[in-house]
Amino acid sequence: MPFIRHLLTLSLGAALLPVTALHAEELPAPIRKIEAKGAKIIGSFDAPSGLKGYAAQYQNRGMTLYLTADGQHVLLGNLYDADGKDLSAEPLQKLVYAPMSKEVWAKMEASNWIADGSKDAPRTVYLFSDPNCPYCNMFWEQARPWVNAGKVQLRHIMVGIIREDSPGKSAALLAAKDPQKTLAEHEKAGKSSTLKPLAKIPAAIQAKLDANMKLMEELELSATPAIFYLDDKGELQQQQGAPSPDKLLKILGPK
Structure with a gap:
């Protein structure tokens, strides 16, 4: 399904780190392994319970990665709180879908x-x-x-x-x-x-x-x-x- 159909508008308020700042520090080894499989790591964001969130792009789709507190394991998918709120949505919108949307609009313009x-x-x-x-x-x-x-x-x-x-x-x-x-x-x-x-x-x-x-x-x-x-x-x-x-x-x- 095209990424356009996944555009999200939510009001979460996670602390987001853009890709320029992200690559100023070394990506953890488990995240680099995912990157080596073809995912483009766009940025990172704060996540609860000792997790570290990463927003990635893979074949025109956004996905979230969560590095565990020990830095040795990665969870792939959306994270929900006790109220059922999707904590992955806003980081994907800000870090992945919004820039992709601007890129698509520019391509159509050209x-x-x-x-x-x-x-x-x-x-x-x-x-x-x-x-x-x-x-x-x-x-x-x-x-x-x-x-x-x-x-x-x-x-x-x-x-x-x-x-x-x-x-x-x-x-x-x-x-x-x-x-x-x-x-x-x-x-x-x-x-x-x-x-x-x-x-x-x-x-x-x-x-x-x-x-x-x-x-x-x-x-x-x-x-x-x-x-x-x-x-x-x-x-x-x-x-x-x-x-x-x-x-x-x-x-x-x-x-």
């Missing part, structure tokens, strides 16, 4: 997208979009009031996964003289769209499609639309498929 709406819109929403995706078209329709009012700019990261001609159609959109206008005409027409796939995709456009697909695979996404937005706390959230009306307000904000 991807090959087509703007839909004003560049001055106060809210930006990214979505991986296929020209043959009916749910992408549904979300496009849902978002019209916000986009037309200048409140939201959608950024369509074009991919081609649904039909055989999907890559060619995405290429046609990216290669259009006015991609924003061409995309709007295609989405507005819906099933009646006359968008033609490129018979031969130029190398430069193919490179853009390949980069978008690589990013989609990195995020472990398998369907469109995959929608990404920042919530009211500035934390990255994901929506798979056309959203329900209440979810739409969370993604796009108040009308």
Whole structure:
């Protein structure tokens, strides 16, 4: 499951030590053994009962390690107190998921997208979009009031996964003289769209499609639309498929 779906918002208050300070001291041998297996140790934090907590990243997922008081053993997993509160959640959010979220947002910002709406819109929403995706078209329709009012700019990261001609159609959109206008005409027409796939995709456009697909695979996404937005706390959230009306307000904000 992609790490985005594990984003946590809790109020614990553990003392956290960032990775820069962490590596100023030598990692204990048991923690180094875990690191050698492929885990990236991000930082450390205080834990109860003589334990020392470490936040780690492994294959786009966060995990917590707890070094025992004797410094010889490591426990892997979440730690809960007597009230059932997850004491691992906030360290993972602050040390692992928040930085990863910023990195993902920056990658989407640098991807090959087509703007839909004003560049001055106060809210930006990214979505991986296929020209043959009916749910992408549904979300496009849902978002019209916000986009037309200048409140939201959608950024369509074009991919081609649904039909055989999907890559060619995405290429046609990216290669259009006015991609924003061409995309709007295609989405507005819906099933009646006359968008033609490129018979031969130029190398430069193919490179853009390949980069978008690589990013989609990195995020472990398998369907469109995959929608990404920042919530009211500035934390990255994901929506798979056309959203329900209440979810739409969370993604796009108040009308």
